[in-house]
Amino acid sequence: MIRVEELTKRYGRRTVVDHLSFTVRPGVVTGFLGPNGAGKSTTMRMIVGLDRPASGRVLIDGRRYDDLPDPSGTVGALLDAGWVRPHLTARSHLRWTASLAGAEPGRVDELLEAVGLADAAGRRVGGFSLGMRQRLGIATALLGRPRALLLDEPMNGLDPEGVRWMRHLLRRAAGESCAVLVSSHLLAEMALTADDVVVIGAGRLITQAPMRAFVERAAGAAVIVRTPEASRFAALLGRAGLDVRDGPDGDLRVRGGTAARVGGIAAAHGLVLHELRTDHGSLEDSFMEMTRDAVEYQASPPGGRAGGRR
Numbered sequence: 001m002i003r004v005e006e007l008t009k010r011y012g013r014r015t016v017v018d019h020l021s022f023t024v025r026p027g028v029v030t031g032f033l034g035p036n037g038a039g040k041s042t043t044m045r046m047i048v049g050l051d052r053p054a055s056g057r058v059l060i061d062g063r064r065y066d067d068l069p070d071p072s073g074t075v076g077a078l079l080d081a082g083w084v085r086p087h088l089t090a091r092s093h094l095r096w097t098a099s100l101a102g103a104e105p106g107r108v109d110e111l112l113e114a115v116g117l118a119d120a121a122g123r124r125v126g127g128f129s130l131g132m133r134q135r136l137g138i139a140t141a142l143l144g145r146p147r148a149l150l151l152d153e154p155m156n157g158l159d160p161e162g163v164r165w166m167r168h169l170l171r172r173a174a175g176e177s178c179a180v181l182v183s184s185h186l187l188a189e190m191a192l193t194a195d196d197v198v199v200i201g202a203g204r205l206i207t208q209a210p211m212r213a214f215v216e217r218a219a220g221a222a223v224i225v226r227t228p229e230a231s232r233f234a235a236l237l238g239r240a241g242l243d244v245r246d247g248p249d250g251d252l253r254v255r256g257g258t259a260a261r262v263g264g265i266a267a268a269h270g271l272v273l274h275e276l277r278t279d280h281g282s283l284e285d286s287f288m289e290m291t292r293d294a295v296e297y298q299a300s301p302p303g304g305r306a307g308g309r310r
């Protein structure tokens, strides 16, 4: 279990993490989400003692990182895939790290196999692609069989097979009671992988919630309906007290009533429907909705000034 308590970090006069509290439970994957610059990496670095907070604390299995009797058996972290020493081979890098961490030497070949690098074990890490470095970083994080895993953008650079492999790896770690905290901007992937979400913006907690509750609460279910008589039907639905908006391609998005109710209104007025379904919303919709006010770096719409900062 990782408990982040009122964590605050300042760089100069800027507060980049602001009284942030959340928990990462064992046995679940917690997705750590937030717009660019929200403070995710800084928080992860503070969890493993690489950055000092101005105030607040992090407890891992009840202790501060510096007080852990067996740090590498407690927390494994992949925070920056660029840190590896380029002249080492993958195997010698892992052997060196295993000796520092006190991990059994047999674990090195087992992990090279597990992360798909067995064939590249004798190659220098300097020539590795980003995805290969991520795989090596994962192997390094797993060396001590940790009870908590922290992974900052682990899917970066992975091909589709690698992304799927990562999903299974994270799920398996959680299945073995590991507390897993993973940041990613790949929201569709996070929706498949994470059980809980912690969403932050501008260094502050926006919400911590089970994934399903977060998606449904923020986006809200909508009934999507398609009919050749869209404007007549929109007026009828409006009169019935439902909230009706035009969808992107001629459909109607109806909130405030079930598909059964919408279908019933259509039948009562003899309207032909070509489509009637419920859209439960997506993690992306919820994320956009919840972080709208906390987005710091935002591009202009196409045709406008690009890459501007609000």
Ligand SMILES: Nc1ncnc2c1ncn2[C@@H]1O[C@H](COP(=O)(O)OP(=O)(O)OP(=O)(O)O)[C@@H](O)[C@H]1O
Binding pocket: 011, 016, 034, 035, 036, 037, 038, 039, 040, 041, 042, 043
């Ligand atoms: N060493 C540093 N010195 C000064 N400012 C820093 C430093 N490291 C991070 N920051 C600032 O802290 C803020 C949070 O950065 P951080 O990298 O934690 O965000 P993030 O949520 O991980 O972003 P991204 O999704 O873009 O990776 C940013 O405004 C960043 O510029």
